[in-house]
Amino acid sequence: MKALVFCLVLLGLVSCANNDNNQASADTNNNLVAVDTSNTPVRTEFIASGTEPFWSVDVSKKEIVYSSLLNDQKQTFPYVEPLAASGRPADLVRVYRFSGKDGDNNMLIIRKVDVCSDGMSDNQYPYSALFIQGDMVLEGCAR
Numbered sequence: 001m002k003a004l005v006f007c008l009v010l011l012g013l014v015s016c017a018n019n020d021n022n023q024a025s026a027d028t029n030n031n032l033v034a035v036d037t038s039n040t041p042v043r044t045e046f047i048a049s050g051t052e053p054f055w056s057v058d059v060s061k062k063e064i065v066y067s068s069l070l071n072d073q074k075q076t077f078p079y080v081e082p083l084a085a086s087g088r089p090a091d092l093v094r095v096y097r098f099s100g101k102d103g104d105n106n107m108l109i110i111r112k113v114d115v116c117s118d119g120m121s122d123n124q125y126p127y128s129a130l131f132i133q134g135d136m137v138l139e140g141c142a143r
Contacts, residue, residue, distance in 0.1 A: 046129075048127075048141070048142035049129075050141070053069065054069040055069070055138050057131055064096060082095055093112070094110045106132065110142045113128045128141060
């Protein structure tokens with residue numbers, strides 16, 4: 001019985017807290033206040049990375065960002081829909097093909113594998129990754 005009373009009291013407190021939060025989002029004239037969602041974080045689809053040299057590519061629905069520790073380089077590209085391998089599930093192979101400012105064709109290839117190891121840690125990843133920028137080819141893993 002004590003547990004039931006405790007749960008009811010706890011539910012009442014949560015309900016009161018939610019009512020206070022809802023009242024805080026209204027102005028003094030009891031009008032609703034619009035919430036700015038433009039700063040809502042964009043969910044990352046994939047993070048591909050490699051070692052020797054250290055590099056990463058973050059893919060989100062907003063943009064594709066390449067970073068390298070080798071020369072403190074960071075490049076941002078507009079998001080492109082990935083190509084899928086013909087006759088294969090979309091989750092098996094994804095190819096992101098995009099152009100850089102210098103006209104280079106860039107490509108990120110992500111392929112589902114049993115296990116991918118970055119070679120420097122005990123981390124295991126479900127995808128292998130190839131990043132191609134101009135004449136440079138980088139190999140790594142993705143999650």
